[in-house]
Amino acid sequence: MPEIELNTGDRIPHACLICAPSAEAALQKAKELAAAAVCSGTGKKPCGICRDCRKVEAGVHPDVVTIGRLADDKGKKKQNITVDQIRELSADAVVLPNEAARKVYILDEAETMNPAAQNAALKLLEEPPAGVVFLLCATKPMQLLATVRSRCATVKLAGAEADAPSEEAQALASGYLKAVNTLDLAQLFRWCSQNEGIDAQTMAAFLG
Numbered sequence: 505m506p507e508i509e510l511n512t513g514d515r516i517p518h519a520c521l522i523c524a525p526s527a528e529a530a531l532q533k534a535k536e537l538a539a540a541a542v543c544s545g546t547g548k549k550p551c552g553i554c555r556d557c558r559k560v561e562a563g564v565h566p567d568v569v570t571i572g573r574l575a576d577d578k579g580k581k582k583q584n585i586t587v588d589q590i591r592e593l594s595a596d597a598v599v600l601p602n603e604a605a606r607k608v609y610i611l612d613e614a615e616t617m618n619p620a621a622q623n624a625a626l627k628l629l630e631e632p633p634a635g636v637v638f639l640l641c642a643t644k645p646m647q648l649l650a651t652v653r654s655r656c657a658t659v660k661l662a663g664a665e666a667d668a669p670s671e672e673a674q675a676l677a678s679g680y681l682k683a684v685n686t687l688d689l690a691q692l693f694r695w696c697s698q699n700e701g702i703d704a705q706t707m708a709a710f711l712g
């Protein structure tokens with residue numbers, strides 16, 4: 505989907521990917537969009553003064569749910585948002601909202617969903633329950649599956665990571681170039697088998 509200029513007065517698409525330079529900035533924007541989605545004021549949304557807006561601002565609106573990495577026993581954030589969390593979300597998303605006209609789910613650091621969680625999320629984005637809005641926050645959106653990204657309207661905040669190759673991809677590319685430049689086939693084979701799952705035989709055939 506194309507990148508959109510989202511004025512909060514506009515109708516909010518059912519899924520937005522908020523790309524921001526920091527998790528805090530992404531969450532702040534998500535909160536603003538969530539407030540716009542549930543605002544019960546008249547005129548410009550979010551109005552900032554209705555009961556719904558104030559509840560979102562205070563983080564207590566029952567129809568605005570934030571999901572992020574859980575903490576372990578030591579209070580440290582776990583590495584991933586798990587598939588169980590997304591399944592729980594799916595089950596909750598089909599239940600009617602409590603107070604507002606719709607439900608909003610904010611995924612904090614959405615790119616920390618592990619592959620299973622992303623696939624579960626994809627199903628949800630492909631067939632979203634009526635009236636539900638998903639706001640995916642990310643500082644590294646390229647870590648999300650392309651299929652997940654393509655289901656979302658993108659809201660890009662100033663300073664957000666461009667769609668450039670990730671550092672990881674760049675390191676891979678420079679490693680490859682180094683191997684090619686040395687014309688050291690052994691090194692090139694090693695690189696290929698480590699990074700691409702290509703075996704030396706295939707590579708040799710390829711190189712002719």
Ligand SMILES: [Zn+2]
Pocket residue numbers: 543544545550551552553554555556557558
């Ligand atoms: Zn309002």
